[in-house]
Amino acid sequence: MTSLLTYHAYLRAAYGWLVRSIGETKTGSRGHYTPAIGWARPYPETSGYLVGTLLGLGQALGDAVPKDLARGIVAWLLSIQRTDGAWSAGLHPPTAKENYPSIFNTGQILKGLCVYARTINDRSVLTSAAHAAEWLAGNVDANGAWSGHHYRKGFSPSYYTQVAWPMLEFSKLTGDERVRGAAERVLQRIATRRREDGSFESWGFDPHRPAFTHTIAYTLRGFLEAARLLDRWDVYGEPTVSALETLRRKAELSAGKLPGAFGPGWQAVSWYSCLTGNSQLALCLLLLEERDRDLRLVNAAAKLVDYVCSRQSLRHPLAGVRGGVPGSAPIWGRYMFLRYPNWAAKYHCDALIKLTRRLQQEGLDG
């Protein structure tokens, strides 16, 4: 990719895919598309954090439609919020197995509501957000742990930094010190899991299997955002640098085709790439570069994004494939096997917007 025009073509294609994922239903974005099967049910969690992406797309593309879509998603999310303030696990409507309040999903939806409230200056959603934040904070014990409501029963992963982040966003919007205190306890607990090689224990979905770059980047991003919101780079930002440098190097050595998962000791699973992890890691590197002005970080981010673009079809006849980003490359890789997740397109858009803005500052045109 050597011009802004080229990057924008991929951005528009991913945006088009997201629009189709929402469709005419005026609910959330459908969780994923599987060729020969079709679209899944709407996914509240990822629809929640898609809100911020849609608002960003509206600005990047100079288009009012994304903001309308974001408004529709927010209205839908508010309509399905549980009475305890949380949102259920899984897709919507939840199956019997999914019908429990989910920490992670609630956190991601809270993220979307906070961005919406801040960007649109609509504080009416803050009531719903407050209910969610209270539920999250109320379930954090003195040691920073949630005792239940996990994706995997009994396992409290390190990527819960992604839940602490929106709690801090909420606290910043409202001044709620109790929510802030709970978020900090969560972060401090996860920070103790850092290993000497810069990785973090339990940063995958499963404590006994290699972690996808998706959850690795979740963990690191949560810390980076916490560092920004709390102005504590020394406590939450600096500890991520070693992992980011390791991943930057691996991204460069693989020319952007980053291994899809890593086990202990950075042992790579490299027969597939987790494409959403690529995009998320590019975002982390660009965030680090905002602080540590070094184009070498942008270089790695560009290669990660370029690789995702190379796996995105702009002209496929199937509407659910065209413009979408597969979970893995090759598509039969272990992450979201044979599927096009909506969050892959979301993070691809986020990364494209951030990368092109940065490259434009350096004079890239076209």
Added chain:
Amino acid sequence: MAKLVLAAGYDRSPVAIAVCELLHRQGATPSAILLVSDFSVEHIRSVLRLRGWRPLIRYALRRSASLKQPDARSPLLDFIRRLGIQQTSIRRWARNARVPCLVVPHLNHQSAIDAVRKLENSVVLYTGGGLLRQPFLDACQGRAINAHVGSLPELRGMNALEWSLLLGVPPTITVHLIDAGIDTGPVLERIPLELPDGQTIEELREHASIAASHALVKWGQRALRGLPPGEVHKSVSRQCFVLAPALRRVLEKKLAGQRGSTGS
């Protein structure tokens, strides 16, 4: 007296040929040449891993391009022509100069290590051929010299000249001893690089290669009398890698702007 060994990454390397010829003319002919085979499995695998298939095909075509095909805008070819060098193959050069040339799958292969060790008191002048591992470095007692086209320790790694230009760091040739790290060995000399305005990236790389060749020749001669320990880096900087296409485009634009302002 030390014995010079030249390490070359491929048979048609103009830098390797130029360094050998210049040393020969100054009475410091290398005692041996180590040449990485173009067709070794390790070499092809590393190129595939780093560059993929399409770049590999372009890369192979570039490396097999004959120096007999004149290219008016190749500073390196002009340099070779001005020197009156006829050879386009290091193997042929070695045959004519009666210098043993050992073709190896890679420089860390046992045959390369044994060859260096056998020569006793050898100093390796590195013009390419991949990373050197500890067993090879032990064989030459740490006396392997590289002329890195970038300021060290700031710009370690690949495309260092391009990174110099992109980041506004004065272009520099850094002559250093090679250690097991990436461009982290003790620095022997930093030579400011004067580059002409109005050139493309490829042309500037060739100008830098010429300067690096002269630096290696100078230090090859110096090495015959013994080497200083060099200046050890106190810190290790972030490694540079090949420019992403978008950043390469940014640099091209910057250089084109300079060409426009010089009227060339």
